Amino acid sequence: xxxxxxxxxxxxxxxxxxxxxxxxxxxxxxxxxxxxxxxxxxxxxxxxxxxxxxxxxxxxxxxxxxxxxxxxxxxxxxxxxxxxxxxxxxxxxxxxxxxxxxxxxxxxxxxxxxxxxxxxxxxxxxxxxxxxxxxxxxxxxxxxxxxxxxxxxxxxxxxxxxxxxxxxxxxxxxxxxxxxxxxxxxxxxxxxxxxxxxxxxxxxxxxxxxxxxxxxxxxxxxxxxxxxxxxxxxxxxxxxxxxxxxxxxxxxxxxxxxxxxxxxxxxxxxxxxxxxxxxxxxxxxxxxxxxxxxxxxxxxxxxxxxxxxxxxxxxxxxxxxxxxxxxxxxxxxxxxxxxxxxxxxxxxxxxxxxxxxxxxxxxxxxxxx
Amino acid sequence: xxxxxxxxxxxxxxxxxxxxxxxxxxxxxxxxxxxxxxxxxxxxxxxxxxxxxxxxxxxxxxxxxxxxxxxxxxxxxxxxxxxxxxxxxxxxxxxxxxxxxxxxxxxxxxxxxxxxxxxxxxxxxxxxxxxxxxxxxxxxxxxxxxxxxxxxxxxxxxxxxxxxxxxxxxxxxxxxxxxxxxxxxxxxxxxxxxxxxxxxxxxxxxxxxxxxxxxxxxxxxxxxxxxxxxxxxxxxxxxxxxxxxxxxxxxxxxxxxxxxxxxxxxxxxxxxxxxxxxxxxxxxxxxxxxxxxxxxxxxxxxxxxxxxxxxxxxxxxxxxxxxxxxxxxxxxxxxxxxxxxxxxxxxxxxxxxxxxxxxxxxxxxxxxxxxxxxxxxxxxxxxxxxxxxxxxxxxxxxxxxxxxxxxxxxxxxxxxxxxxxxxxxxxxxxxx
Numbered sequence: 001x002x003x004x005x006x007x008x009x010x011x012x013x014x015x016x017x018x019x020x021x022x023x024x025x026x027x028x029x030x031x032x033x034x035x036x037x038x039x040x041x042x043x044x045x046x047x048x049x050x051x052x053x054x055x056x057x058x059x060x061x062x063x064x065x066x067x068x069x070x071x072x073x074x075x076x077x078x079x080x081x082x083x084x085x086x087x088x089x090x091x092x093x094x095x096x097x098x099x100x101x102x103x104x105x106x107x108x109x110x111x112x113x114x115x116x117x118x119x120x121x122x123x124x125x126x127x128x129x130x131x132x133x134x135x136x137x138x139x140x141x142x143x144x145x146x147x148x149x150x151x152x153x154x155x156x157x158x159x160x161x162x163x164x165x166x167x168x169x170x171x172x173x174x175x176x177x178x179x180x181x182x183x184x185x186x187x188x189x190x191x192x193x194x195x196x197x198x199x200x201x202x203x204x205x206x207x208x209x210x211x212x213x214x215x216x217x218x219x220x221x222x223x224x225x226x227x228x229x230x231x232x233x234x235x236x237x238x239x240x241x242x243x244x245x246x247x248x249x250x251x252x253x254x255x256x257x258x259x260x261x262x263x264x265x266x267x268x269x270x271x272x273x274x275x276x277x278x279x280x281x282x283x284x285x286x287x288x289x290x291x292x293x294x295x296x297x298x299x300x301x302x303x304x305x306x307x308x309x310x311x312x313x314x315x316x317x318x319x320x321x322x323x324x325x326x327x328x329x330x331x332x333x334x335x336x337x338x339x340x341x342x343x344x345x346x347x348x349x350x351x352x353x354x355x356x357x358x359x360x361x362x363x364x365x366x367x368x369x
Numbered sequence: 370x371x372x373x374x375x376x377x378x379x380x381x382x383x384x385x386x387x388x389x390x391x392x393x394x395x396x397x398x399x400x401x402x403x404x405x406x407x408x409x410x411x412x413x414x415x416x417x418x419x420x421x422x423x424x425x426x427x428x429x430x431x432x433x434x435x436x437x438x439x440x441x442x443x444x445x446x447x448x449x450x451x452x453x454x455x456x457x458x459x460x461x462x463x464x465x466x467x468x469x470x471x472x473x474x475x476x477x478x479x480x481x482x483x484x485x486x487x488x489x490x491x492x493x494x495x496x497x498x499x500x501x502x503x504x505x506x507x508x509x510x511x512x513x514x515x516x517x518x519x520x521x522x523x524x525x526x527x528x529x530x531x532x533x534x535x536x537x538x539x540x541x542x543x544x545x546x547x548x549x550x551x552x553x554x555x556x557x558x559x560x561x562x563x564x565x566x567x568x569x570x571x572x573x574x575x576x577x578x579x580x581x582x583x584x585x586x587x588x589x590x591x592x593x594x595x596x597x598x599x600x601x602x603x604x605x606x607x608x609x610x611x612x613x614x615x616x617x618x619x620x621x622x623x624x625x626x627x628x629x630x631x632x633x634x635x636x637x638x639x640x641x642x643x644x645x646x647x648x649x650x651x652x653x654x655x656x657x658x659x660x661x662x663x664x665x666x667x668x669x670x671x672x673x674x675x676x677x678x679x680x681x682x683x684x685x686x687x688x689x690x691x692x693x694x695x696x697x698x699x700x701x702x703x704x705x706x707x708x709x710x711x712x713x714x715x716x717x718x719x720x721x722x723x724x725x726x727x728x729x730x731x732x733x734x735x736x737x738x739x740x741x742x743x744x745x746x747x748x749x750x751x752x753x754x755x756x757x758x759x760x761x762x763x764x765x766x767x768x769x770x771x772x773x774x775x776x777x778x779x780x781x782x783x784x785x786x787x788x789x790x791x792x793x794x795x796x797x798x799x800x801x
Contacts, residue, residue: 321413334444338404338435345431346396351416353409 080140090159141213180238184245405456436557553627647724
């Protein structure tokens with residue numbers, strides 16, 4: 001009897017499972033077809049002449065190219081100088097100004113355009129210009145830092161605007177992909193080109209290069225490497241995303257036989273993006289962990305004694321253990337380091353090895369009448 | 370604030386929740402608090418057994434170790450912020466805590482455990498606090514570590530007398546290959562304690578047990594000539610030129626990492642207790658009192674005439690504080706932790722990790738990470754005489770504020786042996 005009941009239950013279960021799976025399939029189909037309709041409505045069937053022209057105009061050809069290169073170089077130097085000075089002065093507004101002057105988006109979008117139109121010569125030309133811009137911007141950053149005689153000698157002394165560009169993360173990759181897509185969307189549509197400067201500001205191509213120059217001049221090779229990683233992220237992601245958007249807009253090689261090579265090129269670009277994303281994602285994970293940990297340690301210090309001033313804090317993690325090296329200045333004659341160790345352990349959950357240097361600062365208050 | 374939150378959230382989404390969660394943050398108010406001198410790798414080894422105890426019993430234990438353990442514990446105990454349990458290497462500090470009335474008597478169960486299964490090393494300990502303390506760890510102080518391969522390659526022999534040790538040191542120094550000694554004595558408020566170990570060993574060898582007991586009771590005025598003899602012998606053996614980096618720099622070198630150059634053949638000898646094994650590279654193979662194969666070996670600091678040398682031992686005692694709430698309720702969880710520390714399991718993980726010797730005779734010798742290291746225990750049972758660390762018996766304030774700082778200044782070259790002896794004698798005389 002029970003057995004029969006079970007079988008009936010099994011049968012009902014099977015029926016309801018089949019019904020659920022049918023519903024799921026039809027929902028997926030509906031969403032897919034809605035997406036297709038939306039996609040087709042937005043997508044022009046093929047790029048019209050005006051669009052093709054707009055992509056071609058990204059980089060002039062023939063005699064006009066020479067004067068374009070000269071103004072490109074001059075603008076890059078100006079932009080990188082403004083960026084470097086803004087970075088050293090820790091002024092966000094000046095750095096944004098530098099991004100508006102920066103001409104690097106031109107050849108990068110042109111590279112994306114050449115990629116989807118399978119024009120090897122244009123692609124190489126655009127990449128050479130990007131390389132030229134890169135070298136000029138880094139060199140300008142270096143020279144400005146040298147002339148400004150900045151006395152930066154350690155990562156801790158970097159102004160905020162510079163330091164924030166030595167922590168590339170997956171979020172930067174996200175910004176670059178979105179901004180690259182926007183550039184790819186805007187380029188073939190000259191009527192909305194007023195939005196292009198916004199793209200330039202979002203991805204910030206020149207400031208990371210200026211940071212590479214400044215940090216390299218200060219001898220901070222790791223920071224310079226990180227800033228360069230940020231630039232390469234932006235570069236690869238913009239080319240990739242812009243190329244996808246141009247393809248979607250209908251920009252194609254003139255000859256049909258060029259099409260397979262477009263796929264190959266995109267694959268190469270995508271592979272580069274993925275390769276860069278690996279160190280970036282590791283870097284992002286570590287950065288977030290370290291930032292959270294540093295914040296927890298600082299909170300613990302404030303709870304321990306909110307009169308102490310933190311001079312230096314270094315946290316190194318190995319497995320479940322965190323080594324905390326801490327230099328503080330405070331006013332307690334007998335600071336209780338054991339209690340700070342416990343507070344840090346409580347807030348972070350790590351096994352803590354604390355190395356505390358406590359410098360006693362004495363305060364005298366006098367009134368003379 | 371909001372921006373930071375959004376960024377953090379975005380970061381969590383992008384990189385996964387793992388980056389945003391930290392392991393077991395937060396304080397457990399119910400946890401049994403244990404305070405002690407073990408830090409870094411020793412702390413890891415100590416809590417390893419305790420964590421398994423917590424898993425089994427559900428009693429959480431939090432351990433905190435400090436290089437300024439003595440100062441910290443006294444401040445806590447006198448300030449009404451005692452931990453539940455402390456592991457104390459200084460019998461004098463245990464006496465002080467008993468006098469202050471801050472300790473709690475061991476439970477009957479724990480006293481019953483302590484009444485059995487202990488070996489000769491703990492018998493040397495001052496026994497005034499039998500019902501307050503659990504002997505947790507034995508340390509053998511009188512050892513000199515060396516590398517058998519280095520000795521073999523240079524044709525050096527283990528010295529049988531202090532004179533032979535002196536000539537070995539001269540031979541090593543003359544070879545120009547390496548310095549005879551590695552030596553570092555910086556250790557927070559206890560800086561200088563390795564020098565006090567040296568002095569104790571030399572007084573015991575040169576002047577015998579009576580002078581040693583005067584030293585342990587702080588009667589420096591009664592043993593001035595014996596002290597000068599020991600200081601002079603130390604100056605001969607461990608002169609400025611005989612120490613890697615110079616003897617006067619020893620106060621700037623931490624005790625633990627000072628052993629490292631032994632393994633790079635920058636020095637040939639390192640006088641330190643058995644627990645120095647914890648500071649040696651992972652996987653170091655040890656052999657006792659021999660030149661047989663092994664990465665590192667130890668001989669007992671020899672006697673004057675080649676007879677069996679006496680041995681100085683130390684020991685860490687677990688004590689329980691009277692932390693019962695106002696209603697005087699018992700703390701069965703603290704009793705359980707004490708019973709665990711008194712049991713053979715209490716330090717099983719540490720014994721297996723190396724650098725630990727248990728005073729209990731029922732700890733299986735094969736369970737030690739270096740089964741050979743348990744032969745060090747035989748050195749104690751075979752020794753002509755076993756004495757407990759004298760400086761750990763000195764009144765705490767005298768030991769930490771007068772004796773160790775004075776020894777440190779002498780090693781650094783800021784005091785000569787006569788001035789040192791004079792000032793110690795003056796500080797220890799009943800009138801002084």
